[in-house]
Amino acid sequence: MPEKTEKNLAYAFAAESKASVRNETFAKKAEMEGYPQIAHLFRAISEAESVHARRYLLLMRGKIGPTEENLETAFQNEIKANVEEYPKLIKDASNEGKEGVLKAFSQSRDVESVHAGLYKKAMNDMLTDRETEYYVCQVCGYVSENEAPDNCPVCRAVKGKFLLVV
Numbered sequence: 001m002p003e004k005t006e007k008n009l010a011y012a013f014a015a016e017s018k019a020s021v022r023n024e025t026f027a028k029k030a031e032m033e034g035y036p037q038i039a040h041l042f043r044a045i046s047e048a049e050s051v052h053a054r055r056y057l058l059l060m061r062g063k064i065g066p067t068e069e070n071l072e073t074a075f076q077n078e079i080k081a082n083v084e085e086y087p088k089l090i091k092d093a094s095n096e097g098k099e100g101v102l103k104a105f106s107q108s109r110d111v112e113s114v115h116a117g118l119y120k121k122a123m124n125d126m127l128t129d130r131e132t133e134y135y136v137c138q139v140c141g142y143v144s145e146n147e148a149p150d151n152c153p154v155c156r157a158v159k160g161k162f163l164l165v166v
């Protein structure tokens, strides 16, 4: 892959990923403000930007491998976020006295190690076809297996804040 093309794909992947999440967040906001049709539009465009992002990622070299390898990559990324990346962000938020941001980063750091654990588990029983359901806390991203807890163990959010992933 020529150098510029590789770089441009990486750039476009990051930009489209961000646009997707931004539109999804606009959709949630529109919903709260009582504009369901606008929310619907934002969600549709968010999905479209995800289509772009996935397409670029698939075109980049060495980003998507066989599932066994992807599980390992995903696991390593969670560990890195937990032990290297978030601690730096937490330190800065703490130094600058940004309490809300500090809380968000700290909870994310904790949640990343839970994600890592789920990947580890999946790596160990990749071939068993045990059906597990996953519920995701919409406040902090904690992932619970098989049922939503009464309160999120990381951020204390109530059961109703958990979304069943389909």
Ligand SMILES: [Fe+2]
Binding pocket: 078, 111, 112, 115
């Ligand atoms: Fe994670």
Ligand SMILES: [Fe+2]
Binding pocket: 137, 138, 139, 140, 141, 142, 152, 153, 154, 155, 156, 157
């Ligand atoms: Fe949570």
